[in-house]
Amino acid sequence: MDLNRIMFLLDRYYSGDILPEEYEILLSALEAKEPFTPELEKERRMLLAIESCAPIVPECFEKRLEEAIEQRQRRSGKFMKRYVYGSVAAIVLVLMVIGGRYSINNSLHPEHRLEIAAVEGVESVGVVKKEPTSSGFSGDDIEKTARLVSTSDKVAKSDNANVPKNLNDEEFEEALQTVDNALLSMISDIRMSQNSVAECMEEIEITQKTDFNSF
């Protein structure tokens, strides 16, 4: 091949316009053992050096590359899904925990609810008498008290309606007696205390040395 043709192909190579067939022709021309000018010799050595370092493309490389890209895209889609579902699950779990703690803190045992109704809520209703029991506040007592509350509540709601005498006559009498006895007992204790104070005062001796100005 003549030198002009080689120079032409080299120009096309550097400009990037060279076709693969022309590149093969250029390479085979440069590999020939013809004597070249010093400039052309340099070009020959450079091109051959580059050619010897060219990577070896494995078989089906393009196909494998496409498969890898597809797989990566699929994985990133899966990751996003997992991320979203995980976040939602975590939020739901935290809300459940908070809700559970809140309901535990505020809810009362059913028995205690009835106890409050029996004692505090009775403010709007009639008489409740709780008998002392050694076994404590049993389930029967709770039910009995709740029945009393609900019955008396209906009575109270009827706006000063007459309490049917047969409904709580006995309990009413018993309650009146209890309160009377309690008041009497209280008054006698108060009097006893007053008496003890009076006795103490009587024991105070007033002597000639008593300085009344100090009182």
Place this chain on the structure above:
Amino acid sequence: MKRILTAIGAIIVMWIGMSAQDTRDTGNVPHKETRTEVLTYIASLPEVSVTYLTKTMLQKFPKDRAESPLGVLVDKGEVESIRVFELGNEEAEAAGKKLINAYISELPDYSSIDPSLPSSQLELLMLQNNPSNEVIMYGITELRNINTYETVLMYSKAEGKKTILIILSGSIQEKTIGELIDSFSR
């Protein structure tokens, strides 16, 4: 590895959040029990008897028993409700005193809102503590009338008798309590 570390981090964050939800008072400030809490507690104790007479019940008080202490109170028309607690053991007695403290501690200080109002509605009527008997009596006055009690708390404990806590509510004149004691203490 990343996932394991993320999961561990999430567990730690949730554990911190859960322990922060613990709103129970565990600090040095003592928890002030409310009246409701103490009443609930008293109601749950054994050997405690509670009798509660409301206004409606008091209005139906039989006239033939006007000579009794209750009859005197009903006759005056000042009492709207009476609660009697019979406290049968030491725990119940302590709970009774707690109830008195709860009533006292829930009194607001109106003087900070209106300087013309008294700073406290509470009056100590009687306080006696002997080996043989103990009497505590408090009166909670009405807001603008210090001679009238809206609540009277009476606690008495004597040897050989059940401890009693009586709570009178209404609009009770100061002299009514004195007359009651004088009438029945001969």
